[in-house]
Amino acid sequence: MSETSLAISKFSDLANPTRFLALASRIIPWLAGITALCFIIGLYLSFSTEGDYQQGETVRIMYVHVPAAWLSMMCYTIMSISAIGTLVWRHPLADVSAKAAAPLGAAFTLLALVTGSLWGKPMWGTWWVWDARLTSVFILFLMYLGLIALNRAMDEPSKAARVTAILILVGFVNIPIIKFSVDWWNTLHQSASVLRLDGPAIDPEFLHPLLIMAIAFTLLFFTLHLMAMRNEIWRRRIASQRRMAARMASREE
Amino acid sequence: MTALFLRDLRLSIRAGGGALIGILFFLTVVAVIPFGVGPDLALLSRIGPAIVWIGALLAALLGLDRLFQAERDDGSLDLMLMQETPLVLTVFIKCAAHWTATSLPLVIASPLLGLFMNMNETAIGATMLTLFVGSPAITFIGAVGAAVAIALPRGGLLVSVLILPLTIPVLIFGVSASYAAVVGPAPFLPPFLILIALTLFFAVIGPAAAALALRNTAD
Amino acid sequence: MTALFLRDLRLSIRAGGGALIGILFFLTVVAVIPFGVGPDLALLSRIGPAIVWIGALLAALLGLDRLFQAERDDGSLDLMLMQETPLVLTVFIKCAAHWTATSLPLVIASPLLGLFMNMNETAIGATMLTLFVGSPAITFIGAVGAAVAIALPRGGLLVSVLILPLTIPVLIFGVSASYAAVVGPAPFLPPFLILIALTLFFAVIGPAAAALALRNTAD
Amino acid sequence: MHLTAENLAARRGEDLIFVNVSFHLQPGEALILTGKNGSGKSTLLRVIAGLLRPEKGSVTASDSVSAGRRPAAEASHYLGHRNAMKTELTVAENLDFWRSFLEPRKAAGLSTEEAAEAVGLPGITHLPFGYLSAGQQRRFAFAKLLVAYRPVWLLDEPTAALDTSADRLFTELIEAHRRKGGIVVAATHQPLGLEGTRELKMTGFAGVDQGVWG
C-alpha cells in the first residue's frame, strides 16, 4: 500500500500540472514552428509531384485524406492510453489529456470523412456508400461527439473523466474494426498500402509527400493537443481559485 | 405554465447537449441500419422513410415512460394535482415540452438522415413534413401510457399493450404519406390529412385520458 | 445470487412489462417495414433476418438504461456495492435476468416475425439461433451504458448513443450468419462462431466495465 | 381562511383507516395529528390535500364562515414525505419554478433568496438540489411554502432529518404564518413546540368496511 502511494506521488511529481505548464510553454513554440515548416514542404511536394496514371490529379487528395484518417485513429488511441492513466493511476493530467484530445479527434475524423467523400465522388461516382470502412469511421465520429457530450454532462471533472475513460476503453474495439475492415469485408475502399507488415507498396513518388504531410499533421495534432491541455489546466485552476475566492469572501462576512 | 414548459425542457437538456443528443442518437440508429441490411443504396433509399419513422418512434419511447413517474417519485405530481389550473393543461404542456426536447430535433435532423439514406429531395421533404405533423401524436399517446403506468403500480404490461398498437396507425399513415409523395401512384394528401387528424385527435384525447388516469392514481 | 436473479426477474414481470414492450416494439418495427418496402415478398424475405435483428437490437435498448438507475434511486445499489461477492458477478446476474426478461421473449417470438416477413424455415431457424446466441452480447454492452447512466442526471438517449456503435459487430455477424445459412455461398459456421466469441468476449468485458463504472460513480 | 372537515372517512386498500373525522379550523389555528406509525396521519393529510378521495365526507375551505366554499386543495400547500424538488436542477431553479407554477400572478411570496435565508441556508441556492444533505433538502422543500402564499399548510413530518436549530426555525416560521391568519395541519412524532394547538390523535384501522359487497 505505502509503496504504491510512494510511486504515485513520485510519478505525479514528474508530471504535475505546474511542471507540465512550464514544459509546454517551452515546447509549444518550437513544435508550432516545425509544424509550419513541414506543412510548407509537404504542400509544395504534394502539388509539384506527378499525377497518378489511373487516378489523375485526384491522387493529391490522398495527401490530406490519409494523414487525417490516420490521425483520427491515433487520437483515439491516445485517448485510450490516457483513459488507462485515469483509471489505473488516477493521474489528473491523464484526465486533461483525454478531454483535450476528443474535439481534435472529432475534427480530424470529420476531415477524413469529408475529404474521403470528395475523393469518392470522382473515383466511385458517389459521395457516400455504407461500406464497412466508411461506416466505421462515421461511427468513430459519432463516438467522439458522444464522448464530448458525456464529459460535458457531468460537472465534477474527476468523476466525468473516470466515467468517460471507461467508455473510451470499451469503445476502443472500433479502432481495429476501422483498421481491418478493408481486409474483413471486401469493400470499395483501398486496402492498406503504406502501413503493412511487408513494407509500403506504393510508388515513392507519392510516398514522400504523403509521409511529409503525415508528419506535418501529426505535429499539428501534438501542438494543438498540448495547447488544449494547457487550456484545460488553466480552466481548472481558474475554477479552483474562484471557489477559493468565494469561500474566502463568505468567511470574511 | 411557461414555467413548467421551461423546467421540463431544462430537465431534458441537462442530460448534456439535449437536442444534440437526440440528433446524435438518431444518426447512430440510422448508421446502424446499413450494417444490418447491407450497403445496397437503392434498398436503403426505399426503406429510408420507414427507418426514419422507426427511429423517431424509438427516440420518443425512450424516456417517455418516465414522464410522470419521475414526477411521482419525487412528490412533484402531488403538488400538480392540487392546483386550480386544469390538469389537462398541465399534461398538455408536459407533452409539448417532451416533444420539443426529443422529437423536434429529430424532425430538424431528418433531412440529414435522408441524405445518408440516399433519399431524393421530395422524399426528404415529405418525410420531414409527415414527421413534423405526426410525431406529436406519438407523444400524446405515450402520455396516456405514462399516466396509466403510475396509476397501476403493476400496470406496466397494460401500458405497452395499450400504447404501442395505438402508435401503429400513426406510423403507417406517416410512412405511407411519405411514400405517396415519392413513388405514387397513391396521392399524398389523403394519408397526410389523416395523419393531421390523428395528431389533433390524440392532442385532445391523450391529455384528457392521461389527466383522468392521474386523478385516479393518487394514493 | 439466484436470489438476485429471481428478484430481478420478478420485478420486470411485475412492474416493467419490459418483455411485452419489447415484443410489441419489435412487432411495430416489423409491421412498418413492409409499408416501406412495398408488397414485394421476395425482397421482404431477403431483408427479413436483418429487420428482425435490427428490431431486436432497438427493442433491447428500451428500458436498459434503468437497469442500475432504479437500484440507485432506492438505495439498493449501495448495499450491492458493499458486498464481498465480486461486483462483476452481481452485474453479470443482473444482465442475465434482464436478458431473460426482455430478450429471450424476443428470441422466442422471432419465428412468428419470420413468418410475417415471408422467410423460409431455414432462414427462420438461423435467425432465431443467431439471435439466441448474439442477443446476450447486446445486453452486456448495454450494461456498461446503464452503469454510466447513473452518473448522469438523465441517462436515456446519450447512453444509447454511446452503446449502439459497440453493438455493430454483433449485428454484422448476426445478420451475416443468418444469410449464410440461407443463401450461401459463404459458410454459416465462421460468422456464427465469431458471434459466439463476441458474446463471450462481451460477457467478460461488459460486466467488468460496468462494475468499474459503478464503483467510480458512487457518491 | 376557515378549513372545515365534515365526517371524513378514508380507506387504504380494503381497510378503513379512519371514520367520522370532523374539525373546523379558524384563522391562526393549528391542528397537530399524532398517533402511531401507520395510524393514518399521512392518509388524513392527503385526503385534505385532495390527493386521496375520501370514502365519505368532504373538506372545504372558505374565506369566512358564510362565504362560498371551495375544495381545500387549492388553498393549501402540501409538504409530504417527499420533497417535490428535482435533484438535477439547482435550488434556485426549483424554487423559481414552484413560485411561478403555484402563483402565476406573482403575488405575496418571498423571493428565492429571501426564502433561502428564512430557512437558514442563504448563499447556496446555486447548487443542484441533489448535492445537498438530507436536512438541507428538507429545509429547501419547506422554503417552497414561502415563495408562494397559501393560507393552509399541510405538513407531513416537516422536521424529519432536521437539526435542532432548524427545528426552532421551522417553529418560528409556522408561528409567523399563523399570526398572519394562516392555518396549519401537521402530522408529527416529535413535539413541534407550537403554542395553543389542537391535537387529533389518530388510532388507525377503523374496521374493515364490508362495502357494497357485504
Added chain:
Amino acid sequence: MHLTAENLAARRGEDLIFVNVSFHLQPGEALILTGKNGSGKSTLLRVIAGLLRPEKGSVTASDSVSAGRRPAAEASHYLGHRNAMKTELTVAENLDFWRSFLEPRKAAGLSTEEAAEAVGLPGITHLPFGYLSAGQQRRFAFAKLLVAYRPVWLLDEPTAALDTSADRLFTELIEAHRRKGGIVVAATHQPLGLEGTRELKMTGFAGVDQGVWG
C-alpha cells in the same frame, strides 16, 4: 470485531468536508455522529461503508486487534436515508431477497417473520412494501439488519419517521446488538437513548482544497 478509522478525510464536490478523523471502536462500542445539517455525518458513514472513496486515510475492520484487517464495508450493514427496498415487491420478498443476498450461507440471521416481529410489525409481511406508511417502511428497512448478521451497523438517522414506541424498540435492538459484541455507528439529530456511547461532533467544511490544479 474492531473498527478502526485512521486519518480520514473526505471531499464532496470540491470542498473538503472533514479531515483527520480517527477512531477505534471495540466490540460493543457505539459511536454517535452529531452535528448540524450538512456537517458531514452522512458523508462519514458513506466513507466507512466504502461507498465514497476517502481523500486520505482508511477504515478497516478486524476480528481482533492483531488479526488481519479487511475493508470495513464487508463487515457492515448500512441503513441510509433510502430504504433499499422495492416498492413493487412484498415485504417478505424484499427481506428474503436481502437475506440470501447478504448471507448466502444462511447463518445467523432471523427469519423474515421473526424480524418483522422484532420491529413490531408482525403479520403484514405479505403487503407490498409500497403500501406501507413511512414509519412502517423505515421499520422494515431496519429489519433488513436482523435477517443477516453483520457485526458493524452503520445507521443514518435510523429513527426518522418513527413513533416513540418504535424509537424504544430500535434502541433495544441496538443495545442487544452491542451486547453480542456488535459495533454501531449512528448519525442522528435526536438522542437515541443508548448507554455508554462515544460521540463525534461533525463540524462540516474543512476548507477548500486547491488540489493539484491550484
Added chain:
Amino acid sequence: MSSYAFYVYGSYGFAAVVTIAVTLWTWTDGRARQKELAALEAAGIRRRSARPKDEE
C-alpha cells in the same frame, strides 16, 4: 487539373478551414483563460505556491 479541380481544391480548402478553425479556437480559448487568470491575479487571489513565503 481540369475537371477534378473542384474535388482536389475542395478537399484542400476544407482541410485548411478545419485545421485553421481548430487552431484558432484553441488559441483564443487559451488567451481567454490567460486573461481570466490575470484578472484573478489582479484581484489578489493567487496560487498557494506562487504566494510569497512570509504570507503563509
